[in-house]
Amino acid sequence: MALSQMTILEILKYPDPRLKQESDVVEVFDDVLREFVISLEETMRAGPGGVGIAAPQVAYLQRIVIVDVSARKNTPNNGCMVLINPELIEWDGLKSGREGCMSVPDFTGNVVRAERITLTARDINGEACEFSCEGYEARAVQHEIDHLNGLLFLDRLVSRRNDLFKRKKYK
Amino acid sequence: MNHWYMLTVVGEDRPGIVAHLTHALYEGGCNLGEASMMRLGGNFSIMLMVQSEETKHTLESLIEPVVDSLGLHAHIDKIKGRLHEHQIPDVRIHVYGADRVGIISQVVGALTEAGLSITDLESDVCGTEDMPIYVMIIEGHAAEGVKALRSALDIIANSGVDARIEEIETMIG
Numbered sequence: 001m002a003l004s005q006m007t008i009l010e011i012l013k014y015p016d017p018r019l020k021q022e023s024d025v026v027e028v029f030d031d032v033l034r035e036f037v038i039s040l041e042e043t044m045r046a047g048p049g050g051v052g053i054a055a056p057q058v059a060y061l062q063r064i065v066i067v068d069v070s071a072r073k074n075t076p077n078n079g080c081m082v083l084i085n086p087e088l089i090e091w092d093g094l095k096s097g098r099e100g101c102m103s104v105p106d107f108t109g110n111v112v113r114a115e116r117i118t119l120t121a122r123d124i125n126g127e128a129c130e131f132s133c134e135g136y137e138a139r140a141v142q143h144e145i146d147h148l149n150g151l152l153f154l155d156r157l158v159s160r161r162n163d164l165f166k167r168k169k170y171k
Numbered sequence: 172m173n174h175w176y177m178l179t180v181v182g183e184d185r186p187g188i189v190a191h192l193t194h195a196l197y198e199g200g201c202n203l204g205e206a207s208m209m210r211l212g213g214n215f216s217i218m219l220m221v222q223s224e225e226t227k228h229t230l231e232s233l234i235e236p237v238v239d240s241l242g243l244h245a246h247i248d249k250i251k252g253r254l255h256e257h258q259i260p261d262v263r264i265h266v267y268g269a270d271r272v273g274i275i276s277q278v279v280g281a282l283t284e285a286g287l288s289i290t291d292l293e294s295d296v297c298g299t300e301d302m303p304i305y306v307m308i309i310e311g312h313a314a315e316g317v318k319a320l321r322s323a324l325d326i327i328a329n330s331g332v333d334a335r336i337e338e339i340e341t342m343i344g
């Protein structure tokens with residue numbers, strides 16, 4: 001795609017109420033969707049993290065996320081995943097890690113996520129697909145799927161002190 | 172003109188300290204910023220950024236009734252800091268061991284020498300009275316890389332302290 005056609009979309013910032021809304025299932029897989037996904041990916045790559053984005057972050061309340069952690073060193077990954085109507089079907093292991101969000105500038109905090117997940121989704125052509133993710137990639141996918149359900153990482157913050165006590169209890 | 176102040180409050184823990192103090196500040200037209208409040212050894216401690224048009228002296232009189240009635244000690248400093256100055260830490264160090272004199276100083280000294288700048292430190296003494304255990308979690312920025320910190324920790328580990336370091340990878344999505 002030519003540079004002149006690229007569109008960087010505006011990222012909604014909390015407390016925009018649209019970030020707390022549930023997104024709709026995508027039913028039509030057409031050129032409009034394809035063009036939107038191209039812009040969404042450009043917007044993701046232009047952001048501070050550049051590893052994940054969800055459609056509601058650009059005010060498009062449809063169940064679409066993109067995750068691509070392949071540029072990071074030593075990070076198991078599935079390349080660039082365009083996930084439409086994604087559903088977690090399996091998850092295993094819990095790990096606390098630090099997250100931030102393009103929709104919540106200047107704040108990072110600890111969130112507990114599943115370490116390994118399996119998900120199903122549709123690809124850009126509406127074909128069913130399945131992915132297994134771990135670690136950093138699994139974290140990014142869970143963060144983005146939360147956006148589709150109107151949840152921010154702020155809804156899942158844990159303090160380090162809590163984290164310590166949990167470990168004391170369960171180990 | 173709005174100034175930022177750092178309000179430090181310490182006193183024996185009892186119900187209502189935070190509620191009464193923040194109420195007095197709110198009534199006095201203050202804006203509150205970042206804060207760390209914690210119960211430490213049966214005392215309650217508060218570090219709180221307060222933004223106000225008033226002078227330090229006026230702020231002191233504003234909280235005086237609460238401070239006096241709850242038996243607290245308060246201290247106010249005008250600070251240069253402001254909001255939105257967050258630093259994202261890139262390492263976390265967990266340390267624990269049988270409590271003994273000098274443990275923090277030894278660990279932190281070695282890490283600082285290896286390039287660590289601390290953004291956050293929390294520590295607890297637990298275990299029993301006759302066998303206390305020291306637990307500490309430090310977060311910070313490794314200016315000279317994680318490898319340098321690992322070498323420093325290896326030396327510490329030889330002195331009977333359990334220490335491990337993990338890189339903090341912040342996922343922004």
Ligand SMILES: [Zn+2]
Pocket residue numbers: 100101102103143147343344
């Ligand atoms: Zn996000």
